[in-house]
Amino acid sequence: MDSKNLDLVFSALSDATRRGILASLASGERTVHELTSDFDISQPAVSRHLRVLDSAGLVRREKRGRETIVTAATETAAEAAHWLTHYVDFWTAHFDQMDVILTKQRERPDGR
Amino acid sequence: MDSKNLDLVFSALSDATRRGILASLASGERTVHELTSDFDISQPAVSRHLRVLDSAGLVRREKRGRETIVTAATETAAEAAHWLTHYVDFWTAHFDQMDVILTKQRERPDGR
DNA sequence: CGAATCCATAACAAAATGGTTATGGATTTT
């Protein structure tokens, strides 16, 4: 997952409607038509949200007859979650170190 | 973490410069001036990125004399990571179920 | 005290975002 992909993934996740689409895909695949009736926006608006999610690798679209079937692509979200968790761990580790240092200073205020 | 906060957090994380700022804060606090020399953009641009990160709750700013000290706020990123992980788990669970169903169908193609 | 430094905000321009309606291709239904 490179920087450009992270841009796309986090940007895609920054919209409540798109997160809602992903949430509704948890219960299984949905057509564009079904998604349009789930959310109170026009069909073209749904199509554009899906293109954003698709570009980010967060959903897959597949033509089936005249319908388009949408499914969640778990791996990409998992990668983004790992990235975020990695940073949190990284920060936390350093904060723990800082805490150790500060504790030592408190124990020996003369700096020995 | 409500929907509006998720908007702010993911939107803040969708910019490579802001992720870079967060990364550089892993090694400890930095002043706005230091961050400005780290990244090849103007000081006002850095200030605005910091305001975005601050609004999302991803950093804290503290005036110290004429300097502004910036530190990472781990908790918020952790919450976003948890949100994302939760969804991944949720999806994965359903996909696993689907997989079970599909496997059973493969084992008994007559649908018994 | 005067000069320099640190930083936030305002004003502006360019680009991206998210909604709409209009349209048309492909497929299914009748």
Added chain:
DNA sequence: AAAATCCATAACCATTTTGTTATGGATTCG
């Protein structure tokens, strides 16, 4: 075959974003 359905794209508009330069307040340095 004609009508209806599903969906993508184009065109348009309002809003937001991200960079810039200009400016000024607060603090520190000499």
